[in-house]
Amino acid sequence: MPPSDARLENPPRSDAERGADLVDLLERAARIARDFVAREHRPVDPADRDPDRLRARLDLELGAAGRDGARVLAELETLLAATPSSSSWRFVNQLFGGREPIATVAEMLAVLPNVSMYTFKAAGAQILVELELVRHMAAKLGLDGAEGAFLPGGSLANLVALLVARDTAEPQARDHGVTPGRFTLYTSEEGHYSLPKNAGILGLGRDAVRGIPVDGAGRMRVAALAVALDRDRAAGRTPLVVNATAGTTVRGAFDPLRPIAELAHAAGAWLHVDGAFGATLALSSAGRALVDGIELADSVSWDPHKMMGVPLQSSLLLVARPGVLAASLDERADYLFQLHGDELNPGHRSLQCGRRNDALKLWAAWRRLGDDGWEARVGRQLELARLAAAKIDADPELELLEPPPSINVCFVARGVASDAVCDRLDHDGRLEIGWGDVAGRRAIRLVCVNPELDGRDLDAILDEVKRAARGLR
Amino acid sequence: MPPSDARLENPPRSDAERGADLVDLLERAARIARDFVAREHRPVDPADRDPDRLRARLDLELGAAGRDGARVLAELETLLAATPSSSSWRFVNQLFGGREPIATVAEMLAVLPNVSMYTFKAAGAQILVELELVRHMAAKLGLDGAEGAFLPGGSLANLVALLVARDTAEPQARDHGVTPGRFTLYTSEEGHYSLPKNAGILGLGRDAVRGIPVDGAGRMRVAALAVALDRDRAAGRTPLVVNATAGTTVRGAFDPLRPIAELAHAAGAWLHVDGAFGATLALSSAGRALVDGIELADSVSWDPHKMMGVPLQSSLLLVARPGVLAASLDERADYLFQLHGDELNPGHRSLQCGRRNDALKLWAAWRRLGDDGWEARVGRQLELARLAAAKIDADPELELLEPPPSINVCFVARGVASDAVCDRLDHDGRLEIGWGDVAGRRAIRLVCVNPELDGRDLDAILDEVKRAARGLR
Numbered sequence: 001m002p003p004s005d006a007r008l009e010n011p012p013r014s015d016a017e018r019g020a021d022l023v024d025l026l027e028r029a030a031r032i033a034r035d036f037v038a039r040e041h042r043p044v045d046p047a048d049r050d051p052d053r054l055r056a057r058l059d060l061e062l063g064a065a066g067r068d069g070a071r072v073l074a075e076l077e078t079l080l081a082a083t084p085s086s087s088s089w090r091f092v093n094q095l096f097g098g099r100e101p102i103a104t105v106a107e108m109l110a111v112l113p114n115v116s117m118y119t120f121k122a123a124g125a126q127i128l129v130e131l132e133l134v135r136h137m138a139a140k141l142g143l144d145g146a147e148g149a150f151l152p153g154g155s156l157a158n159l160v161a162l163l164v165a166r167d168t169a170e171p172q173a174r175d176h177g178v179t180p181g182r183f184t185l186y187t188s189e190e191g192h193y194s195l196p197k198n199a200g201i202l203g204l205g206r207d208a209v210r211g212i213p214v215d216g217a218g219r220m221r222v223a224a225l226a227v228a229l230d231r232d233r234a235a236g237r238t239p240l241v242v243n244a245t246a247g248t249t250v251r252g253a254f255d256p257l258r259p260i261a262e263l264a265h266a267a268g269a270w271l272h273v274d275g276a277f278g279a280t281l282a283l284s285s286a287g288r289a290l291v292d293g294i295e296l297a298d299s300v301s302w303d304p305h306k307m308m309g310v311p312l313q314s315s316l317l318l319v320a321r322p323g324v325l326a327a328s329l330d331e332r333a334d335y336l337f338q339l340h341g342d343e344l345n346p347g348h349r350s351l352q353c354g355r356r357n358d359a360l361k362l363w364a365a366w367r368r369l370g371d372d373g374w375e376a377r378v379g380r381q382l383e384l385a386r387l388a389a390a391k392i393d394a395d396p397e398l399e400l401l402e403p404p405p406s407i408n409v410c411f412v413a414r415g416v417a418s419d420a421v422c423d424r425l426d427h428d429g430r431l432e433i434g435w436g437d438v439a440g441r442r443a444i445r446l447v448c449v450n451p452e453l454d455g456r457d458l459d460a461i462l463d464e465v466k467r468a469a470r471g472l473r
Numbered sequence: 474m475p476p477s478d479a480r481l482e483n484p485p486r487s488d489a490e491r492g493a494d495l496v497d498l499l500e501r502a503a504r505i506a507r508d509f510v511a512r513e514h515r516p517v518d519p520a521d522r523d524p525d526r527l528r529a530r531l532d533l534e535l536g537a538a539g540r541d542g543a544r545v546l547a548e549l550e551t552l553l554a555a556t557p558s559s560s561s562w563r564f565v566n567q568l569f570g571g572r573e574p575i576a577t578v579a580e581m582l583a584v585l586p587n588v589s590m591y592t593f594k595a596a597g598a599q600i601l602v603e604l605e606l607v608r609h610m611a612a613k614l615g616l617d618g619a620e621g622a623f624l625p626g627g628s629l630a631n632l633v634a635l636l637v638a639r640d641t642a643e644p645q646a647r648d649h650g651v652t653p654g655r656f657t658l659y660t661s662e663e664g665h666y667s668l669p670k671n672a673g674i675l676g677l678g679r680d681a682v683r684g685i686p687v688d689g690a691g692r693m694r695v696a697a698l699a700v701a702l703d704r705d706r707a708a709g710r711t712p713l714v715v716n717a718t719a720g721t722t723v724r725g726a727f728d729p730l731r732p733i734a735e736l737a738h739a740a741g742a743w744l745h746v747d748g749a750f751g752a753t754l755a756l757s758s759a760g761r762a763l764v765d766g767i768e769l770a771d772s773v774s775w776d777p778h779k780m781m782g783v784p785l786q787s788s789l790l791l792v793a794r795p796g797v798l799a800a801s802l803d804e805r806a807d808y809l810f811q812l813h814g815d816e817l818n819p820g821h822r823s824l825q826c827g828r829r830n831d832a833l834k835l836w837a838a839w840r841r842l843g844d845d846g847w848e849a850r851v852g853r854q855l856e857l858a859r860l861a862a863a864k865i866d867a868d869p870e871l872e873l874l875e876p877p878p879s880i881n882v883c884f885v886a887r888g889v890a891s892d893a894v895c896d897r898l899d900h901d902g903r904l905e906i907g908w909g910d911v912a913g914r915r916a917i918r919l920v921c922v923n924p925e926l927d928g929r930d931l932d933a934i935l936d937e938v939k940r941a942a943r944g945l946r
Contacts, residue, residue, distance in 0.1 A: 002932055003863040008856055010927040018925065019510030022574040029578045030503050036585050037492030051593055051817050055601055062609040066843035072575050076582055076837055082598035083586040093595060099587065101495040102545050105502045108581040109549055112509050113556040114572065114784045120524055121899060122566060125555035128528055136535040152625035155826040163674055177678035180650040193804040194826060201636055203676015205650035250808050311587045312829040331666040335723050335909040338892065339899060344524050353628040353667060356785040364549055370539035383481055390476040419811065426594060426812060436808040452491065454483040459475055
């Protein structure tokens with residue numbers, strides 16, 4: 001008889017009995033989910049938009065005592081009701097919004113096996129799903145055969161791009177550190193803040209980043225890039241990375257990739273395309289011209305959790321030349337890599353060790369929609385932006401600041417500061433919308449990323465803006 | 474009349490009708506979830522453990538055509554059935570396993586609002602939840618008032634710890650890059666591979682990392698650390714970080730934190746405690762002694778997705794001195810930070826820009842269990858490990874390699890190579906278990922992280938091991 005310990009025995013249980021607690025909670029949660037979805041378009045209680053009042057109302061404190069599951073579920077329901085829903089038509093605040101229903105459900109189901117995506121041994125079929133996504137997405141960008149890594153967000157995809165560029169240019173950097181002052185990096189003045197942030201993290205230094213001016217439509221000026229590259233080379237520096245942005249954060253502008261690629265490669269630099277927001281346009285015949293030349297990139301970041309409507313987060317870094325990810329990221333870990341070849345063990349190419357499954361939801365959405373469905377979905381996003389722009393342009397209370405370069409529509413309510421309008425809308429719980437600066441003017445930014453919106457919703461959004469503006473005038 | 478476009482109108486819809494597709498899918502998914510949970514303890518089909526056979530069986534290909542939602546749901550069900558469940562008693566392969574049911578459900582519910590955790594404006598009440606976790610968890614470690622950041626995994630929590638240590642020691646590093654060869658780092662030879670990996674990423678160089686020998690029980694030798702620190706200082710180098718491991722990956726050993734803290738601080742170095750695996754022991758009176766001195770750390774990594782049973786991922790970095798996270802990570806981003814103070818906008822302290830909600834599931838579990846429930850849960854994990862060790866020690870076919878330092882039980886099946894046993898068990902779909910090297914011997918590593926296991930499960934696990942070993946002898 002092996003040793004036993006009565007305290008460590010459970011009552012004999014069937015497999016179904018083992019999971020009974022979870023199944024019971026799941027059934028109650030299904031009702032909460034249904035109610036949430038039915039209510040997510042309502043205005044938010046203004047009291048919940050005030051952190052102090054919200055904190056006073058909610059009981060969030062953690063302490064010694066536990067509570068029963070039903071009570072915690074009720075607390076979760078209360079908490080969700082006090083949380084903005086990014087699928088409400090009232091949420092046009094960010095570069096994500098709305099949901100592909102099958103992706104939402106796949107994300108929930110992926111919580112059940114709860115695998116870590118470092119090895120086939122631990123994650124089984126989910127690894128094959130991820131590899132198929134990398135293969136197909138690379139092909140859609142004209143980067144057939146690229147290797148890929150799923151990362152927790154576009155900023156970190158951009159980080160790894162700079163890292164592999166650094167280690168490709170200076171292979172001893174990984175072991176010995178980076179030569180200070182050697183490298184320079186280039187991005188437009190309207191590119192994402194993660195470029196300087198990541199340069200700081202990687203030991204390249206934020207001062208190595210050159211902000212290249214943009215033209216009147218928010219696109220990097222190619223001539224200015226050429227000047228900056230020449231100046232740095234003349235000063236004995238090595239251009240390391242040119243970061244071209246496919247979809248800037250505020251305006252949704254696209255840097256001209258093809259001429260930038262030419263300049264970057266002529267200067268011996270790595271071309272990274274930050275397509276976190278806009279690489280999805282490659283799936284659309286209407287949008288494809290905006291990413292013309294993306295196939296010339298050495299690496300591309302692409303966030304399906306933005307324009308593709310899958311839940312946060314799902315971000316992919318594609319790297320044209322296989323092998324460089326492992327050259328910067330692989331470490332020996334016998335306890336982990338025990339079976340199968342490197343291809344089936346993405347941990348060799350990952351920034352992370354343990355890594356959640358961010359692939360299944362995207363695969364499910366892609367199976368549901370197919371390339372053809374993405375074409376239609378992206379087309380609708382672009383058309384919604386054009387319609388919103390037409391509505392704004394026709395409205396005497398509003399001023400359109402520029403034709404939307406893609407799906408961001410930047411405008412002002414005449415005679416009122418844009419930030420004040422956005423703050424008031426938040427304060428009143430009516431609309432979540434942000435502001436940004438466009439060619440020196442502070443603009444309200446309407447992001448038409450949720451294809452479930454329609455013309456009536458756009459009218460309702462603009463009505464909310466105008467009502468708030470009138471109250472402030 | 475504002476402009477309109479008939480193609481962009483949906484049929485008039487109530488709020489409930491807007492969500493009808495999702496609600497319909499959720500109902501079907503509930504059945505899939507129930508069936509998955511009822512079957513997750515079965516052996517895996519050996520054909521699904523072979524990547525080539527699995528690939529041939531599954532239709533994963535992405536292409537032009539879409540499919541209806543019901544069909545994709547059926548495909549998801551097939552895929553889940555071919556995925557190892559980390560909540561099966563047959564999964565003892567990793568430092569996570571099992572689930573707290575309320576955390577699983579909270580994780581699923583968090584997908585509905587799908588907020589990004591950079592600002593109160595975007596995430597509302599969820600930010601308050603996260604701040605309460607940081608407050609309470611810091612207090613449980615004796616680090617009252619520490620600031621915290623949720624990160625996608627322990628490796629990245631360790632990365633940020635090294636980053637803030639680097640920028641604290643050399644404040645100009647963020648802008649100008651790192652002085653090569655200046656800094657040195659220290660970790661035990663059995664510490665996690667993310668330490669050298671992160672040193673490479675941050676421009677410190679992997680060569681800067683000193684591997685400190687361990688004693689017979691897998692703990693860093695304090696005297697050897699002292700020698701290494703002295704030698705480097707004598708050579709004109711600056712000890713930057715001493716990384717003490719609370720819970721090594723293979724053996725579950727705990728470096729002696731208090732004497733290491735003394736040495737690190739006397740040398741002017743930052744003390745980081747990699748408690749990704751073992752910081753949870755601070756919640757247990759039985760385990761607390763193993764993390765004695767953790768309150769002296771400058772930073773601590775802590776992965777609730779390991780011993781606390783919340784779904785991947787939930788990782789926290791706590792930093793004793795507030796302000797240093799923003800000093801390394803904050804960037805100006807007007808388009809994002811529009812309301813409320815810095816405390817309510819964790820994006821100022823985050824490695825990421827967009828960031829999924831990894832807090833709600835942990836908060837739900839903590840409300841359910843309370844500190845008292847964690848005490849009991851961790852106690853059971855420790856007792857399961859002791860019982861497993863007793864069973865192994867009493868079994869003539871098995872050899873226990875050491876008393877379990879915490880919840881990892883390392884042993885061999887007499888006369889058979891441990892890796893061969895593990896490979897066979899995987900090949901046959903009977904048990905997911907890994908091997909590692911313990912004091913020069915290759916061991917089977919049984920991680921008693923799932924408190925739902927009981928004595929009978931331990932017997933079943935050891936029976937599987939012995940059956941596989943007999944087949945190989």
